[in-house]
Amino acid sequence: MExxxxxxxxxxxxxIGALIFLGLSVYPFQYxxxxxxxxxxxxxxxxxxxxxxxxxxx
Numbered sequence: 243m244e245x246x247x248x249x250x251x252x253x254x255x256x257x258i259g260a261l262i263f264l265g266l267s268v269y270p271f272q273y274x275x276x277x278x279x280x281x282x283x284x285x286x287x288x289x290x291x292x293x294x295x296x297x298x299x300x
Contacts, residue, residue, distance in 0.1 A: 260286070 264282040273281065
């Protein structure tokens, strides 16, 4: 697969995943849009930090 095609595909999948993650994590709490974005963003940042720390060889 071409590099540009692969990058676009990964970006689309990540965007759709982020929307699903946002919907599943904040919809039951019925927050406003800004609160939902902040909460989901916090979850994503925590997930990324956990992933990076897990892969780090200390």
